[in-house]
Amino acid sequence: MIGKIREAAKRMLDDGTVRLFLGYGKNGLGDTVPVFLKHKEDVEALYWDETCRYNLTRYLTDRDVICLEEGPVGVIVKGCDQKSLKVLISEKQVERDEIRIVGVVCSGMKDDNEEILSKCGTCDSWNPDETFCDIVIGQTVERKIEEDEYSDVEEVEALDPAQREKLWGKYFDRCLRCYACRNVCPLCYCKECILEQNDPEWVPPSASKENNFYFHIIRAYHLTGRCTDCGECERACPVGIPLRTINRKMIKAVKDGFDFVAGKDPEARSPLTRFRRDDREDFIT
Amino acid sequence: MSFGEKTVLGKDELFRILKSISEGCEIIGPVMEDGKPYFRPVEGVEDVAWDFDTTVNGIKEFFFPRRSVLYEQTNDGIRPFDPETDKKRIVLFSRPCDARALTITDRLFMGENQDRVYGALRANTVVVGLSCEKAGPHCFCLSVGGSPFGTEGMDVSITAVGDDEYVLDMVTDRGKAFFGNRGRKADSKRLQEFETLKKRAEESVERTMRIPKDLPSAFESDYWKEVSAACLKCGVCTYLCPTCHCFDIVDEGFYRVRCWDTCSFDTFSRMASGEDPRKDKYMRYRQRVYHKFSYYKENFGVYGCVGCGRCTKHCPVKTDIVEIVSSVDEKGMP
Amino acid sequence: MEKKLKIVGFLCNWCSYAGADLAGVSRFQYPADIRVIRVPCSGRVNPLFILKCFQEGADGVLVSGCHPGDCHYQEGNYYTRRRMMMLKDLFCFFGIDKRRFHISWVSASEGKKWADVVTAVVEDVGAALRGSEKQ
Numbered sequence: 203m204i205g206k207i208r209e210a211a212k213r214m215l216d217d218g219t220v221r222l223f224l225g226y227g228k229n230g231l232g233d234t235v236p237v238f239l240k241h242k243e244d245v246e247a248l249y250w251d252e253t254c255r256y257n258l259t260r261y262l263t264d265r266d267v268i269c270l271e272e273g274p275v276g277v278i279v280k281g282c283d284q285k286s287l288k289v290l291i292s293e294k295q296v297e298r299d300e301i302r303i304v305g306v307v308c309s310g311m312k313d314d315n316e317e318i319l320s321k322c323g324t325c326d327s328w329n330p331d332e333t334f335c336d337i338v339i340g341q342t343v344e345r346k347i348e349e350d351e352y353s354d355v356e357e358v359e360a361l362d363p364a365q366r367e368k369l370w371g372k373y374f375d376r377c378l379r380c381y382a383c384r385n386v387c388p389l390c391y392c393k394e395c396i397l398e399q400n401d402p403e404w405v406p407p408s409a410s411k412e413n414n415f416y417f418h419i420i421r422a423y424h425l426t427g428r429c430t431d432c433g434e435c436e437r438a439c440p441v442g443i444p445l446r447t448i449n450r451k452m453i454k455a456v457k458d459g460f461d462f463v464a465g466k467d468p469e470a471r472s473p474l475t476r477f478r479r480d481d482r483e484d485f486i487t
Numbered sequence: 488m489s490f491g492e493k494t495v496l497g498k499d500e501l502f503r504i505l506k507s508i509s510e511g512c513e514i515i516g517p518v519m520e521d522g523k524p525y526f527r528p529v530e531g532v533e534d535v536a537w538d539f540d541t542t543v544n545g546i547k548e549f550f551f552p553r554r555s556v557l558y559e560q561t562n563d564g565i566r567p568f569d570p571e572t573d574k575k576r577i578v579l580f581s582r583p584c585d586a587r588a589l590t591i592t593d594r595l596f597m598g599e600n601q602d603r604v605y606g607a608l609r610a611n612t613v614v615v616g617l618s619c620e621k622a623g624p625h626c627f628c629l630s631v632g633g634s635p636f637g638t639e640g641m642d643v644s645i646t647a648v649g650d651d652e653y654v655l656d657m658v659t660d661r662g663k664a665f666f667g668n669r670g671r672k673a674d675s676k677r678l679q680e681f682e683t684l685k686k687r688a689e690e691s692v693e694r695t696m697r698i699p700k701d702l703p704s705a706f707e708s709d710y711w712k713e714v715s716a717a718c719l720k721c722g723v724c725t726y727l728c729p730t731c732h733c734f735d736i737v738d739e740g741f742y743r744v745r746c747w748d749t750c751s752f753d754t755f756s757r758m759a760s761g762e763d764p765r766k767d768k769y770m771r772y773r774q775r776v777y778h779k780f781s782y783y784k785e786n787f788g789v790y791g792c793v794g795c796g797r798c799t800k801h802c803p804v805k806t807d808i809v810e811i812v813s814s815v816d817e818k819g820m821p
Numbered sequence: 822m823e824k825k826l827k828i829v830g831f832l833c834n835w836c837s838y839a840g841a842d843l844a845g846v847s848r849f850q851y852p853a854d855i856r857v858i859r860v861p862c863s864g865r866v867n868p869l870f871i872l873k874c875f876q877e878g879a880d881g882v883l884v885s886g887c888h889p890g891d892c893h894y895q896e897g898n899y900y901t902r903r904r905m906m907m908l909k910d911l912f913c914f915f916g917i918d919k920r921r922f923h924i925s926w927v928s929a930s931e932g933k934k935w936a937d938v939v940t941a942v943v944e945d946v947g948a949a950l951r952g953s954e955k956q
Contacts, residue, residue, distance in 0.1 A: 438721070479890070
């Protein structure tokens with residue numbers, strides 16, 4: 203597989219289809235890191251294994267490293283990353299013709315303890331979408347898709363309000379406000395985040411339990427109807443806050459409320475920017 | 488520090504002593520939360536873990552809190568907030584790197600200018616350290632002047648030796664006053680064993696950082712753009728770093744609050760006019776490296792790094808500062 | 822006397838605000854625990870406003886706009902409906918009692934309904950707070 207990835211990258215960089223290629227490499231410790239290749243001679247730096255967890259589409263909107271106006275960029279995507287890319291395209295952050303997509307068939311990523319990531323268990327997109335990607339590398343995997351039960355979300359929902367507050371309080375007390383969850387998220391691309399505004403100051407920047415509480419509400423709400431559950435936030439969090447549970451709660455709410463799943467269609471608009479005249483009203487006083 | 492000052496204690500006895508001396512104190516120690524070790528205020532000595540890997544957070548936040556109120560605006564004017572200085576605190580089982588980090592931040596906060604909050608918290612806290620038997624995969628303390636058996640910054644150092652016994656070393660007078668004369672004098676066999684363990688622990692540090700002699704010459708190099716490309720500009724590395732100490736001062740209603748801030752954030756050096764002297768990501772990453780390995784050394788005579796490896800271990804994209812700094816001479820010189 | 826609550830009401834200029842006005846003119850009695858903020862449309866209510874209210878110590882928040890289909894700007898309140906639906910869900914998930922956050926549709930002619938809505942909201946918020954105090 204890695205041979206084919208290198209070959210594809212080499213060809214694209216060689217004939218000028220792309221001026222930059224985003225892939226996975228290794229650092230001196232043997233850990234997987236994102237790499238940015240400019241020359242065809244560098245493609246040997248590319249690797250592929252089950253530790254390629256990162257969602258590289260995050261870098262497409264990082265203007266410090268990539269300016270898409272300057273020419274097309276090649277990027278390796280897994281099935282899950284492809285969903286984020288579709289949302290980025292639907293939100294006009296990335297133009298489809300500014301990028302070359304190398305889809306790679308994935309059979310589940312593993313964490314540092316060699317255990318398969320929880321997001322991969324219920325993943326329905328091990329095979330990237332051939333109609334969306336420019337190239338798909340790897341043999342199509344046939345597998346039975348486990349129905350997502352949202353058991354983590356339901357576990358929290360079964361608690362009463364005071365217990366929930368206590369549960370999240372425990373996690374948010376730990377939060378350092380390092381913003382790794384926000385910065386690693388491919389969909390948190392705002393040039394200036396409202397968390398950095400100080401007039402008005404929506405949430406004070408100091409990391410107290412209460413401030414963190416509001417920070418996490420804002421983060422989750424801004425991803426409502428957009429989050430594709432790539433799980434990067436939870437992976438990046440140094441203090442182990444179950445951020446996916448929060449995101450999945452909103453994914454479930456959007457699915458139940460508007461019958462919408464983000465990341466399926468690059469033309470689709472987020473449900474909060476649309477409406478139906480017969481939306482449900484059972485929550486109205 | 489002479490050998491004669493070392494004493495030996497059994498685990499049960501040590502536990503009892505710790506329990507009695509921490510009576511009435513606020514206790515901070517390593518605890519397991521959701522499978523990871525953290526330093527946290529604990530109820531009693533029995534809650535503290537005795538065997539743990541590098542904790543996620545250091546003990547920094549107990550001296551330089553994430554949020555500290557400096558002043559309050561009242562009807563009668565501004566009232567400064569003083570930390571409670573009469574309350575004694577004890578930090579249990581700080582690793583040598585974390586304790587050593589205190590001596591590094593002391594130079595800033597308690598040097599020419601005295602910081603009220605930090606100074607008060609430092610003054611009322613006794614630091615009891617625990618030597619590392621084995622280094623973790625990301626540790627490189629030997630390269631920056633530390634050691635898995637180091638005692639810098641501690642008041643008392645504890646080292647596990649065989650047979651559930653512990654060697655106690657009174658590092659400071661404060662430690663001695665707190666602990667008193669405890670245990671029996673270590674005999675030569677124990678001291679021998681202590682030295683062997685120390686050697687073994689030092690040998691288990693696998694990583695080395697080669698700090699370039701002439702970092703300033705690499706300042707303009709494109710190397711920094713290259714190595715920082717994957718950086719996410721989050722604050723994991725700096726917030727978990729035991730020596731990073733940058734802060735912001737903000738107003739929260741009637742309170743003036745000091746909270747953590749970090750050079751990796753893109754608003755860190757932005758001025759009111761919108762101008763930002765470190766507007767690109769590579770400039771901010773370079774700042775982090777230079778602050779630790781060039782400016783801090785220049786200003787205070789030590790590196791602003793203790794080699795705990797937390798920044799590498801917890802970085803979401805595994806940016807490895809050891810590799811980056813070590814390769815400056817080879818790849819980063821213009 | 823029972824402690825007065827602090828409830829922030831975001832009222833759309835065209836319906837609910839006029840409805841509240843009518844309630845006053847018609848001398849309908851309702852509890853005085855609500856502080857009204859007039860907004861051009863319920864669609865103007867940024868969820869951050871609601872968050873800020875809770876942050877600054879409001880006991881409850883009420884967002885009130887025109888009935889669906891009656892929006893002065895044709896469709897503002899349809900967006901509000903979706904946003905608030907999600908926000909309320911999220912608040913509940915984090916443990917903010919759902920009785921502390923209300924959304925209602927009150928038209929300019931519904932002075933009586935406004936009085937009833939406020940009475941119900943104040944009762945609910947009070948009950949939520951009593952519940953949490955007991956804990």
